[in-house]
Amino acid sequence: MMNQQMKPLNPIKSPAFLQKLQWVANPVGYMENAVLEYPDIFSANIFNSENKLVFVNHPQAIQEILTNDRKKFSAPGEYNGILKPIIGDYSVIMLDGENHRKRRQLVMPSFHGERMKAYGDLIVNLTKKVMDSIALNQHFLARSAMQEISMQVILQSVFGLYDGTRCQQLKDLMGKMSEIFKSPFSSSFLFFPFLQKDLGAASPWGSFLRQRSSVDQLIYAEIAERRENPDPNRIDILSLLMSARDEQGQGLTDKELRDELMTLLFAGHETTATAMAWSLYWSQHVPETSEKILNEINTLGDNNDPVSLSKLPYLTAFCNETLRINPVAMLTFPRVAQEQVEILGYQIEPQTIIMGCIYLVHHREELYPQSKQFKPERFLERQFSPYEFMPFGGGVRRCLGEALAIFEMKLVIATILSNYQLSLVDSKPEIPRRRGVTLAPAKGVKMVITGKRARQERVMVTTA
Numbered sequence: 001m002m003n004q005q006m007k008p009l010n011p012i013k014s015p016a017f018l019q020k021l022q023w024v025a026n027p028v029g030y031m032e033n034a035v036l037e038y039p040d041i042f043s044a045n046i047f048n049s050e051n052k053l054v055f056v057n058h059p060q061a062i063q064e065i066l067t068n069d070r071k072k073f074s075a076p077g078e079y080n081g082i083l084k085p086i087i088g089d090y091s092v093i094m095l096d097g098e099n100h101r102k103r104r105q106l107v108m109p110s111f112h113g114e115r116m117k118a119y120g121d122l123i124v125n126l127t128k129k130v131m132d133s134i135a136l137n138q139h140f141l142a143r144s145a146m147q148e149i150s151m152q153v154i155l156q157s158v159f160g161l162y163d164g165t166r167c168q169q170l171k172d173l174m175g176k177m178s179e180i181f182k183s184p185f186s187s188s189f190l191f192f193p194f195l196q197k198d199l200g201a202a203s204p205w206g207s208f209l210r211q212r213s214s215v216d217q218l219i220y221a222e223i224a225e226r227r228e229n230p231d232p233n234r235i236d237i238l239s240l241l242m243s244a245r246d247e248q249g250q251g252l253t254d255k256e257l258r259d260e261l262m263t264l265l266f267a268g269h270e271t272t273a274t275a276m277a278w279s280l281y282w283s284q285h286v287p288e289t290s291e292k293i294l295n296e297i298n299t300l301g302d303n304n305d306p307v308s309l310s311k312l313p314y315l316t317a318f319c320n321e322t323l324r325i326n327p328v329a330m331l332t333f334p335r336v337a338q339e340q341v342e343i344l345g346y347q348i349e350p351q352t353i354i355m356g357c358i359y360l361v362h363h364r365e366e367l368y369p370q371s372k373q374f375k376p377e378r379f380l381e382r383q384f385s386p387y388e389f390m391p392f393g394g395g396v397r398r399c400l401g402e403a404l405a406i407f408e409m410k411l412v413i414a415t416i417l418s419n420y421q422l423s424l425v426d427s428k429p430e431i432p433r434r435r436g437v438t439l440a441p442a443k444g445v446k447m448v449i450t451g452k453r454a455r456q457e458r459v460m461v462t463t464a
Contacts, residue, residue: 006347009054011043020046024191025184027330028359028432028439031055035360041344052352054343055331057360059367059387061343065335065354066387066395072341075100075397079334079353082190082437086212086266088259092400093267093333100396106244106252107260107400116407118235119157120306123408126152127415134449139425142445143277146412150273151175153408158264159222160236170218177211178270180204181436190436219258237264264401271328272405274440278326279319279413281445284424286374289318290417297418304418310410317379319409323391324362325374328438332356332390333397358390359439421451 012019012034022030023046034042040058047053056062065073077094087093092103130149134140151171161167181187189195189205198206226242241260245251252260283290296314297304309315337352348354363371367388368378392399399405416422425446433442 005345006342007345009041009043009346009348011045011052012038016045019044020191024188024434027434031330031357031360041346047353052349054348054352054354055357055360056343056354057357057364058344059361059364059385062332062356062361062390062394063385063387064343065356066332072338073335073354074338075333075335075395079336085190085196085208087263088255090253090256091259091263093263093397094259102246103256103260104396104400106246107241115235115237115240116403117307119153119404119407120310120411122156123149123153123411124306124415126156127412128419131416131420131449136449136451139446139448142280142447143273143441144444146276146280147175147178147269147273149412150269150276150408153272154265154269156236157404158237158261158268160234160238161222166218166222170215173211173215173218174265174269177208177215178266180208180211184434187434187436215262216258219261220254223254223257267399268401268405270436271438272408274328274435274438275319275323275326275405276409276412277441277445278430279322279409280416280422280447281424281430281441282318282322282325282374283413283417284422284447285429289374289376292376293318293414293417297414304414306407306411309414310407312410312414313380314376315410315414317376319406319413320379320389321374321376322409324368324378324389325371326432326439326441327358327362327391328440329391329393330357330359330437330439332358332393332395335395356387356390356394358393361388361390364388419453420449421453423448423450 014022019030023044030046034044034055035057041054041056041061044053044055056065075096077096077100080093083091083093092100092107095103127149130145130152134145151174155161155167155171159167159170161170181190186204189208196205197203198209200206201210222238223242226239230242231239232243238257238261241252241257243251283293292314293312296312297309300308300312332355335354337348337350337354339350341348343354362368365371367384386394392402392405425448426443430441430443430445432439434440
């Protein structure tokens with residue numbers, strides 16, 4: 001029997017279509033306006049669904065929702081359908097229940113332990129290669145440079161492709177596909193299904209479909225070649241996935257491999273590039289942070305190998321603060337109430353879709369005083385729970401690639417700050433803007449390399 005004191009959850013009052021337009025065009029504004037009236041929980045109407053939608057940003061409530069996935073709250077993959085045109089039907093993101101659990105068990109080992117160490121030198125070398133290609137005193141977009149690094153990391157660590165025609169074709173096509181949803185306007189094609197019409201190669205959706213088809217051809221050709229010529233010595237993630245077997249001895253089909261690879265390409269490449277671009281922005285917008293990172297790196301002396309770099313406390317705090325103040329993902333994956341439940345004293349009806357609001361959690365003032373200020377020290381002064389700091393989501397649908405993403409982020413930032421002197425071109429602050437289903441810097445972070453650092457120069461850097 002439910003508590004008689006429970007309150008009904010009143011929805012945001014503006015019309016559904018207007019809410020959806022606001023959510024697509026200015027999601028940060030939508031969330032920040034809503035939380036002024038509804039501090040912990042609010043009912044929104046932004047997805048075309050018969051189910052009610054609730055946003056929650058109270059950490060204890062999010063913990064209850066994410067840790068009761070199969071009891072009060074289910075985590076059905078079908079509600080991630082907005083990503084289906086990109087990642088397909090058989091990605092781990094789209095699976096439910098036991099199928100989802102088994103797939104996570106198959107994929108997870110590719111991102112942990114010794115596998116990570118093997119990618120360290122690769123990430124450092126690729127970072128130097130990309131940054132060395134940028135001329136001194138020439139303006140460049142940090143997000144574009146980070147996208148180049150993350151794309152090459154994905155191609156080499158996931159596909160094991162270092163050069164050749166297929167590698168270049170995949171790189172070019174993935175770059176073009178990433179740009180299709182770069183603005184709120186173009187992202188609207190994901191949110192409004194009636195726009196998803198093939199009106200020819202020159203139309204936005206038609207262009208996307210043709211590029212996706214070309215990427216599929218390349219992926220299936222690579223899979224076929226690997227099946228014909230298996231190499232047990234390869235350590236790239238595709239090879240590991242192809243050799244993985246579940247409890248019944250079954251491996252992944254070509255379609256399942258394709259969908260997992262597309263998930264890694266988009267989720268791993270796009271999101272990591274955005275996070276690294278924000279890191280570079282903050283390193284120069286609050287310049288004392290980059291000096292502290294350099295000083296910390298210098299304490300390693302000649303022992304600045306990738307694993308040692310990744311364990312540095314201030315560098316870790318800096319990356320965490322970047323992911324806090326500018327989370328790339330705004331929401332957790334949806335949960336659905338399986339019965340009438342109570343959340344924060346409100347009555348939630350069965351079949352209500354509930355999402356943890358990562359952006360609003362990260363800007364709760366009682367957790368993060370002066371939340372709009374960039375302060376890495378927050379993460380040195382206290383430890384936050386997985387429901388107070390959750391840039392990679394939480395529960396059974398927490399991001400599988402989290403370990404690789406944070407490892408890459410730390411190594412790229414440490415490598416760039418150690419070897420290159422940077423400056424922001426634009427003195428106006430960067431603001432987050434929708435890019436597909438994520439938030440990215442609106443102007444791409446315009447920067448310039450003003451010089452290169454020699455080893456002896458780095459040792460002399462001091463904190464103010």
